[in-house]
Amino acid sequence: MTVHAPSLRQEWQIGPFRKGDIIAGLLGFLVLIGLAAGVGRLFAGMGATTSLTDAYPWGIWIGFDFALIAFSGVGFTIAAVVHILHLHQFQPLLRPSILAGLFGYVAVLMLLLLDLGRPDRFYNFLLFYNMHSPLFEICWCVLLYTTVLVLEVSPDLLANLPWKWPLRLVYRLMTPVTIIGITLSTLHQSTLGTLYLNMPHRLHPLWYTPILPVLFYISSILAGLSLGIIAYKIAMAVRGQKENPAIAIGLGKGIVAVALLYLLIRVGEVIYAGELPLLLTWTPLNRLWLGEILFCSLIPIVLWATPSLRRQPWVHWVAPLSALLGVGMNRFNATLAAQSAPTSAFYSPSLLEWFSTLGIVAAGMLLWYLAVRFVMGSAVKLGYEQH
């Protein structure tokens, strides 16, 4: 890639020194700290390095993991908008989004490896089957879908090869691969909700419902569309291009529909299950529940649905970030806050858990930044994707 970097730099008018590089440097620093923390965990074990216990066997690693999977839904949602719904006005979102999806899943896999008690046997799910296990299905789908994402971003790499047949092959496969990717995403995004169905004794009734898979799926679309806007905006800034506000507004209207649907099902379920009285007291858990609703549904709906607001540039940041915060909160609450441990145990993540998590998230962002800056769009630039 480096061979082509100089020409790309000129082409996209990337200056010698930019704000992005400072941020990239900071991210690199976090990655180094995270690396040290990760190595520490692998050699010293989780007892010495984390706050995890038998009462709270999963901590922020899993919380971030599940939030990141939802955010990485950006890959399949934007692919669906552009390739399946053929809304080609959203094409400019596609590449930054697929890259964000890919590096999101890369971060997910790294976190998972730290969290596994036997990282040396991570491949065991390929050898031993349990069709009843949500986690088994998630492992398979994440593996297969990461492969799909690699294929989806591959044209920009393959275009630089001396041989053209791999590129042609990938182009031929692109439609089926996209459809497979959406299917795999639907499966594991919803199965993340199924995972919690095995915990009726632990999960608070405001979160526990048999329709968790549906809620997890819809919220991953919400997070995906929202991250798509952010990825697009940052990518345009990195590449020094002007963004088209109509794109964010168009997608924002779609987000209103998805957020409304989520709101209806989420609140409807609470009413249907007769759990409304649970909300009438002012407890920390209720505040978290209301916070989720506020951030992932109400704020995005109001901001995107109000014509005078959605034209404001700040809304194009605040509305998607609010949705991401809300969906992220949901995954963290389901994993931690809304779980009642069998004993009156307490979990507060250790520093090493924080450092390793931040390091891995930073690694994902850094890789995305580098890919957007130096690799993205090679296939177009080199003339292989044409009208």
Place this chain on the structure above:
Amino acid sequence: MTTTQSELSRRDLIKGMGCGVAALMLSSAMVAHPELAHASDGEESDSAWGILIDLTRCTGCQSCALACKETNDRPNPNQTPIGLDTDAYSFVEEKQIENSVGQTESVYVKHQCMNCLHPACVSACTVGALRKTPEGPVVYDADKCIGCRYCQYACPFGVPAYEWENPLGLIHKCQMCADRLAEGESPACVAACPNGALRFGNRKQLLAQAHAQITSNPGRYVDKVYGEYEVGGTSVLYLSPVPFSFLGFPELGDEPNPRYAEAVMKQTPAIALTVASVVTALHLFMQRRQQVNGEATVHITSQKPGDEL
């Protein structure tokens, strides 16, 4: 972008999303029906073993807990365990309760894996390292385990313990002495009890005996055998002199906990097929619509030269 285009795009977007979500909701509606749910291991076989624990007979002597340590080669074999962990697969807890005349009294409760009939840990385990045997024990294959610790979340009794100090940690739990059972012996804890508080036998017969004991000893027991129905039934059963909730036994429904998750998991092929076909149909439909509308046919990977990325 002109207004008409953006209007169109919004309608399309909503329509498309609606289709996908509707398909998934259809599948999940089927899932919400409990009659579709089946727990992992079918019906209990008539010959399965069980353990009946009579709390009125237990004196808290700890013989069972120490015998358990010994038979499972746990460290510090002479140290009385105070909780379930990787060093102790069983322990005896002292519970202070107030009796009918207002005095405090001790009831000793032996804890270990309940070896459920429809074990949630088995249903959850990513790689099938946990398994319910037809004989009754829920056994663990340490060679398969990847240490994901999902079993710890799934178990409604907080049983599986993880080796936190080991960089390559594994799960530990009572496996109802499956090895001893295979050799025709009773579980080590049962064999060690000097007070007849633990009884090993055919689960169905133990249940019948337990109910007979309740009827023929009025006032001695509460009229309930814990484990007869809880989460679909457990191989380990308890008789108690006081309501089980006084002793901290979790109040669980009669349905196996994994029922919803398993019902959803069973739908996996159906969901995959539904989504794949809806998405394909949508793709073809939208493509055709664009052609009809006279818009340019854009190949899936193509862009106009000079487009923004």
